[in-house]
Amino acid sequence: MNELWAYAVWAWQFVELRHVIDILLVAFLIYELLRLAHGTRAVQMGVGLLLVGLLYAFSSFLGLSTLQWVLRNVAVYVGFGVIVLFQQEIRAVLTRLGNNIRLPFSRQQQRARNPFGQEWYDEVVLAATTLASEKLGALIVFEREVGLKTLVESGIRLDARISYDLLVTIFNKNTTLHDGAVIISNNRVAAACCFLPLTQNPLVSRELGTRHRSAIGATEDSDAFAVIVSEETGAISFAIEGRLKRNLDGPGLRRRIQQAMEPWRSEKESEELELEEREREREIDELVTARKRERQATHRAKTEEVQEGST
8 A cells, every 4th residue: 555655656746737737628628529519410420530530540450552542632621521510519619618718707797786687587488478378489589698690680670678568469470570589689679580590400309390499509509598489289498508498387487597597596596486486376376266256256146136136
């Protein structure tokens, strides 16, 4: 044991701190690349490139000069091919890296500016639940740190205050703006009738339609998130970072919106807010039910009085 400890101390004396930092940074970059590539088409492309490399090693071992010449000439263009094929993954890595650098400096300021959440959260949730109850399709994309100027320019600019009436009117089938996505930027409705990129992820369920695929595609290329209302089933979904959460209710949707817009909030705090929202929703439902019963009882009593008076 003493010999092992002495060897470890001897080895540490020859290891410089910069080498340790160098290895840790490389390991972090490799981990981020693998995490972002997991579940995407980049995995199959990476396997293909690996097979080409093994084929070159095999040709070198057997002395297949013609095959080596072909592979060497092709390798000149591999770098450009990698950039073209993996542009989406490279863009996602750079975006995530920029967000990780900016967020620690901005969280405290954002918490002080917005300690209790935005009022428009309720407007969006109410609009989504109303559209879901009437089975009217909707797609709302929310901008965060990464700008969505390209998507905004593809639609019709509005620059309006977020409200329940506006969102429900936009996605009404009788309006010309219902076909496309609404972009929310800086707590305002920036544009409507916007076109979004479709996801290229082969693992996305075939049950999902164009609206859900567009939401996933928009959240893959940026840090935005999206709220989707299915026109067929009326189900509410939430998309972020290329992942989709389906069949949400009002409180669950509000919790996810608040978590996405206010990432400094802890999971426990978000759960407490969701429980408060559910309790408030239950109290409102009980109040509405009680008033309906009172109206029915009053109407029944008046009907009986009229019948007795007529007899």
